[in-house]
Amino acid sequence: MASRRSAILVRRAEPRDAEGLHATFSTPQAQAGTLQMPLPSIELWRKRLSDVTATDYLLVAEVDGAVVGNLGLHAASTSPRRKHAASIGMSVHDDWHDRGVGSALMRAALDIADNWHNYLRLELTVYTDNAAALALYRKFGFVIEGTLEAYAFRDGRYVDAYTMARLRGAAPASSTSSTTKNTKKGPETHRKATKTARKRKAS
Ligand SMILES: CC(C)(COP(=O)(O)OP(=O)(O)OC[C@H]1O[C@@H](n2cnc3c(N)ncnc32)[C@H](O)[C@@H]1OP(=O)(O)O)[C@@H](O)C(=O)NCCC(=O)NCCS
Secondary structure: OOOOOOOEEEEEOOHHHHHHHHHHOOOHHHHHOOOOOOOOOHHHHHHHHHOOOOOOEEEEEEEOOEEEEEEEEEEOOOOHHHOOEEEEEEEEOHHHOOOOHHHHHHHHHHHHHHHOOOOOEEEEEEEOOOHHHHHHHHHOOOEEEEEEEEEEEEOOEEEEEEEEEEEOOOOOOOOOHHHHHHHHHOOHHHHHHHHHHHHHHHO
16 A cells, blocks of 8 residues: 555546556556556546546545556447446556555545446456456455457557456346356355345245
8 A cells, every 4th residue: 555644645636637547558557457558648638538528537645745656447338228337447656556546546445436437347458467457356355257359459469358358236136147247256245235135036
């Protein structure tokens, strides 16, 4: 975790954060773990920040006034039939890994997703060799749903990615086989809720 003196503040990104995001994505691991390209342009980040819609959440983590990480929570699709799903992407500045910044960002995103946006399903992709990201996502209840082979090109070679998802709390009782699949590996709350739903159906 970050030292006691340096509290991690998570807030919504503002146009003035372009430089902070640019600094994070200028670090090698932040690039390697995402789909960002080397030599990012600061102008590109200014544009991205000005294009954020009301339903897109771009969060930043700040320590002592410096932006050290970011997380995007976006509607997964414009189809009304997928309005329960959102996707997540995140990155922490290389100098700040393994100090609790990723967890602080994820905690804030899950609060928005679960308690305010009412998203049921959160989705993400992660390279299969990204141990830090896998540890973080598993800690917050994401499970691997499959492997995407040669998902992206990174530093001269193709890399596989896992597709992961987290289903919040109780899934609707009418859900079918895909829900059953997730309950096997899903968070404890989801397992309990499905068990209760099964009992209700049986009685
Ligand atoms: C993945 C990433 C976001 C994690 O953020 P972070 O700030 O380092 O994460 P945290 O410090 O909150 O750690 C989260 C958990 O992962 C564990 N962890 C951290 N680094 C780890 C590593 N290299 N191997 C295994 N576990 C690790 C921590 O111990 C912690 O678990 P705990 O709370 O039970 O102790 C960050 O490493 C990163 O930005 N990497 C580069 C970009 C990237 O890969 N983004 C993800 C794209 S899918």
